[in-house]
Amino acid sequence: MLNSSLKAIRGSFVDFVDDPFSRSEVECVRYLQDGLMILENGKILEFDTYANLSDRYSHLPTEIYEGLILPGFIDLHVHYPQTEMIAAYGEQLLEWLDKYVFPTEQKFQDLDYARKIASFFLDQLLLNGTTTAVVLTTIFSGSVEVLFEEAQKRSMRLIAGQMLMSRNAPNFLINEPHKADAENRKLIHKWHGKDRLLYAITPRFAITSTETELKLAGKLKAEFPDVYIHTHLSENLKEIEFTASLFPDSTDYLNVYEQFGLIGDRSIFAHCVHLSDSAFQRLSLAGAAIAYCPTSNLFLGSGLFNLEQAKSKAYPVKVGLGSDVGAGTSFSQLKSMGEAYRISQLQQQNLSAFKAFYLATLGGAKALSLDPKLGNFDLGKEADFVVLEPNATPLLTLRNSAYTGNLPLDAIASQLFGLMILGDERAIKATYINGELAQFRD
Amino acid sequence: MLNSSLKAIRGSFVDFVDDPFSRSEVECVRYLQDGLMILENGKILEFDTYANLSDRYSHLPTEIYEGLILPGFIDLHVHYPQTEMIAAYGEQLLEWLDKYVFPTEQKFQDLDYARKIASFFLDQLLLNGTTTAVVLTTIFSGSVEVLFEEAQKRSMRLIAGQMLMSRNAPNFLINEPHKADAENRKLIHKWHGKDRLLYAITPRFAITSTETELKLAGKLKAEFPDVYIHTHLSENLKEIEFTASLFPDSTDYLNVYEQFGLIGDRSIFAHCVHLSDSAFQRLSLAGAAIAYCPTSNLFLGSGLFNLEQAKSKAYPVKVGLGSDVGAGTSFSQLKSMGEAYRISQLQQQNLSAFKAFYLATLGGAKALSLDPKLGNFDLGKEADFVVLEPNATPLLTLRNSAYTGNLPLDAIASQLFGLMILGDERAIKATYINGELAQFRD
Numbered sequence: 070m071l072n073s074s075l076k077a078i079r080g081s082f083v084d085f086v087d088d089p090f091s092r093s094e095v096e097c098v099r100y101l102q103d104g105l106m107i108l109e110n111g112k113i114l115e116f117d118t119y120a121n122l123s124d125r126y127s128h129l130p131t132e133i134y135e136g137l138i139l140p141g142f143i144d145l146h147v148h149y150p151q152t153e154m155i156a157a158y159g160e161q162l163l164e165w166l167d168k169y170v171f172p173t174e175q176k177f178q179d180l181d182y183a184r185k186i187a188s189f190f191l192d193q194l195l196l197n198g199t200t201t202a203v204v205l206t207t208i209f210s211g212s213v214e215v216l217f218e219e220a221q222k223r224s225m226r227l228i229a230g231q232m233l234m235s236r237n238a239p240n241f242l243i244n245e246p247h248k249a250d251a252e253n254r255k256l257i258h259k260w261h262g263k264d265r266l267l268y269a270i271t272p273r274f275a276i277t278s279t280e281t282e283l284k285l286a287g288k289l290k291a292e293f294p295d296v297y298i299h300t301h302l303s304e305n306l307k308e309i310e311f312t313a314s315l316f317p318d319s320t321d322y323l324n325v326y327e328q329f330g331l332i333g334d335r336s337i338f339a340h341c342v343h344l345s346d347s348a349f350q351r352l353s354l355a356g357a358a359i360a361y362c363p364t365s366n367l368f369l370g371s372g373l374f375n376l377e378q379a380k381s382k383a384y385p386v387k388v389g390l391g392s393d394v395g396a397g398t399s400f401s402q403l404k405s406m407g408e409a410y411r412i413s414q415l416q417q418q419n420l421s422a423f424k425a426f427y428l429a430t431l432g433g434a435k436a437l438s439l440d441p442k443l444g445n446f447d448l449g450k451e452a453d454f455v456v457l458e459p460n461a462t463p464l465l466t467l468r469n470s471a472y473t474g475n476l477p478l479d480a481i482a483s484q485l486f487g488l489m490i491l492g493d494e495r496a497i498k499a500t501y502i503n504g505e506l507a508q509f510r511d
Numbered sequence: 512m513l514n515s516s517l518k519a520i521r522g523s524f525v526d527f528v529d530d531p532f533s534r535s536e537v538e539c540v541r542y543l544q545d546g547l548m549i550l551e552n553g554k555i556l557e558f559d560t561y562a563n564l565s566d567r568y569s570h571l572p573t574e575i576y577e578g579l580i581l582p583g584f585i586d587l588h589v590h591y592p593q594t595e596m597i598a599a600y601g602e603q604l605l606e607w608l609d610k611y612v613f614p615t616e617q618k619f620q621d622l623d624y625a626r627k628i629a630s631f632f633l634d635q636l637l638l639n640g641t642t643t644a645v646v647l648t649t650i651f652s653g654s655v656e657v658l659f660e661e662a663q664k665r666s667m668r669l670i671a672g673q674m675l676m677s678r679n680a681p682n683f684l685i686n687e688p689h690k691a692d693a694e695n696r697k698l699i700h701k702w703h704g705k706d707r708l709l710y711a712i713t714p715r716f717a718i719t720s721t722e723t724e725l726k727l728a729g730k731l732k733a734e735f736p737d738v739y740i741h742t743h744l745s746e747n748l749k750e751i752e753f754t755a756s757l758f759p760d761s762t763d764y765l766n767v768y769e770q771f772g773l774i775g776d777r778s779i780f781a782h783c784v785h786l787s788d789s790a791f792q793r794l795s796l797a798g799a800a801i802a803y804c805p806t807s808n809l810f811l812g813s814g815l816f817n818l819e820q821a822k823s824k825a826y827p828v829k830v831g832l833g834s835d836v837g838a839g840t841s842f843s844q845l846k847s848m849g850e851a852y853r854i855s856q857l858q859q860q861n862l863s864a865f866k867a868f869y870l871a872t873l874g875g876a877k878a879l880s881l882d883p884k885l886g887n888f889d890l891g892k893e894a895d896f897v898v899l900e901p902n903a904t905p906l907l908t909l910r911n912s913a914y915t916g917n918l919p920l921d922a923i924a925s926q927l928f929g930l931m932i933l934g935d936e937r938a939i940k941a942t943y944i945n946g947e948l949a950q951f952r953d
Contacts, residue, residue, distance in 0.1 A: 152906075152909065153909050153910060153912070154910070155906065155910055155932075155933065156910060156928060156929050156932035156933050158863070158864070158924075158925065158928045159861050159863070161856070161859075189905075189909060193905075193906065367853040367856065367857065368852075368853060368856065368932070369856060370853070370855075370856025370857045370858075370859065372857070373857075398849075398932050398933060399933070400906075407840075410810075411809035411810055411812070413812075414603070414809065414810065414811060414812025415809065415812045415814070415815075416812075417603075417812065419601055421600070421601070422600070463631075463635075464594075464597065464635065464842070467594065467595050467631060468595060468596070468597055468598060470595070482600075483600065486598060486600045487598050490597075490598035490810070490840050491597065491598050491840060491841070493935070
């Protein structure tokens with residue numbers, strides 16, 4: 070007898086079963102033109118063609134969608150306190166931090182304000198089809214608490230941590246390392262593994278951390294090995310130069326983090342725009358992940374990320390996409406994919422739609438070592454997914470007008486490509502979190 | 512006594528009275544926080560503060576707008592037949608033409624189809640706040656006729672011409688030069704100067720023209736000196752190499768056009784991504800214009816346009832913005848500005864909001880030598896304007912929440928910058944053509 074907690078979603082499903090950077094795309098993409106997904110307690114109980122499953126589940130309440138159903142997008146790097154200062158004019162990284170970011174982050178001492186922004190931020194993620202995010206906060210532990218509380222209310226899978234900063238910042242954003250360590254421990258005990266929430270030890274970047282702070286971070290990571298490390302790496306040339314001057318004993322920027330035991334298969338390094346072959350290899354061998362942030366890299370003029378090298382066959386690095394708001398200019402991972410395409414084009418590289426959507430789904434899950442739980446429609450995984458509307462605007466409708474009826478895979482690739490180049494939050498028809506409808510666009 | 516054909520628009524107005532690349536920005540921007548514009552027969556009769564004008568015009572019907580009222584955007588380079596094939600995957604210029612563009616242009620033999628697309632295209636321009644455009648068509652003269660007819664219906668100021676192609680293209684897109692010349696002459700007689708329509712002799716680019724064709728184009732231009740020349744120049748490295756091989760007697764790509772008398776103060780050259788110092792200087796001295804197409808240059812990976820060099824004090828070139836749909840990825844000049852900012856950032860250059868909006872308004876008008884008629888709110892000019900909504904989305908509203916009441920100029924700059932980075936057609940509240948409301952967003 071059917072369990073009454075079951076429900077069914079019917080439509081066209083697209084997800085990935087392997088990494089299309091490592092082998093033929095068509096072997097990696099799974100497309101069910103008329104599929105059925107059965108959900109139980111927020112997880113995927115069954116997933117197959119409608120024809121194969123409909124007999125057994127014909128009496129279930131079934132939501133039927135037009136459009137394309139994909140795993141929810143994963144955002145590997147985003148600063149929630151920077152939501153309000155998105156699109157700040159005229160600076161590159163270090164000056165932009167001083168002029169815009171630090172004064173904004175100061176406001177997050179005020180917990181009411183922090184909660185208001187956290188709530189707005191999480192709703193923006195959902196509106197944009199992002200179901201999992203790795204989030205930077207501020208030095209104020211309360212700003213982490215309210216974010217976790219708001220994410221918990223929404224049943225989201227979220228990774229976050231208190232920002233560690235102990236030098237090269239205004240006084241109001243300096244936290245003494247031992248005090249920060251104690252606050253981190255409290256936060257880990259309270260939040261890591263609570264519902265769908267996970268903790269990340271988050272030194273802002275080498276520049277704002279003393280050696281003492283990085284040592285304590287390494288020690289904490291050793292004590293809590295399944296906690297994440299989340300930081301920035303090699304975003305901007307002046308940043309790299311400054312880092313080298315601060316850590317003269319390190320062989321390069323990545324080596325700063327290596328020296329303190331901060332690189333491993335739960336380490337996420339944002340940007341990596343300017344990396345040597347050696348650094349790419351060491352990231353690959355360590356199983357560490359890169360959060361590639363295309364809209365940010367263009368907006369701050371940081372440079373062009375070499376995706377082909379990062380995903381090389383010899384030393385493949387785990388890569389996902391980060392919106393990096395507020396240096397990034399959109400919460401939409403469609404926009405991240407679109408700018409990633411342009412960055413590839415400028416380097417005479419090709420980024421296909423399937424590769425791009427892989428980065429935003431299963432690629433992101435693998436980067437977080439969360440692929441046993443997230444990232445595609447394998448049975449038993451958590452049911453975070455989005456319904457995309459390929460004809461979200463009149464222009465998209467015209468562009469896609471040849472695609473009618475049962476679409477072959479190349480038409481799906483084209484529709485997805487259209488969305489990554491022309492789409493935005495208007496193309497997100499619905500977002501499901503843990504099997505429940507969290508956002509629906511009328 | 513007041514003429515009953517008069518009407519009034521009240522709101523915050525922003526326009527430019529000079530080129531902010533040539534002198535201090537604040538001297539070039541004109542901002543009326545509470546302004547009044549009086550329109551008569553599609554032209555600007557009066558423009559001043561509400562305080563100064565209201566006594567005399569208090570009895571007129573007055574439309575009052577929130578937001579910012581700017582001159583309509585000018586699009587210096589856009590292919591209407593490519594509307595439907597926007598966002599075509601995976602190629603750079605020459606391969607992209609062969610694979611996607613040429614088969615699409617073939618369809619424009621069918622005039623019903625051509626009219627359908629022309630109509631959709633013009634409505635997209637209006638939705639995006641573009642009131643004047645320089646438009647490429649196909650080799651089929653009927654495709655020019657229907658475009659002009661549809662623009663005429665909308666009272667738009669539009670510049671267009673039949674595409675000249677006589678080699679290096681599929682047979683179905685080859686037009687014999689003398690036949691094309693005769694068709695051009697008919698089109699010029701019929702359309703050039705008719706209502707607000709103007710003609711452009713339009714060799715696609717050097718690659719697809721024989722010497723005979725370019726000679727005929729030069730002769731035609733000499734006979735009709737106030738007709739425009741509109742073509743492509745130095746977009747892509749392979750294109751430049753191919754051009755050099757086809758015209759071995761030319762000293763460079765620009766020199767091909769020079770040799771045939773196609774460069775002057777009504778010549779518009781799209782792209783100019785890869786230009787020598789000499790070519791920039793010759794463009795400057797000839798009074799020719801560059802259509803800078805940021806979204807296209809990124810999408811096709813053509814390269815980074817050097818705006819600072821183009822607008823140098825020593826040899827300033829007239830520059831405006833082209834959407835270049837379908838290689839460009841948006842009809843919105845806000846998007847062109849946003850990508851232009853990113854391209855500047857990648858070159859360690861700074862593109863302010865006022866400079867960017869200048870390029871899309873008065874800069875475009877100067878590029879077309881139409882600044883006596885268009886481009887700002889000087890008295891007697893044609894009343895093409897847009898109403899921008901700085902808070903078009905919840906994210907923009909949050910970002911702009913500090914801006915309330917009577918805003919100083921730096922707040923206006925910030926709001927405009929927010930729109931060029933985050934905005935799209937949703938920020939275009941209204942578009943006026945020749946003094947009449949042509950588009951309104953509820």
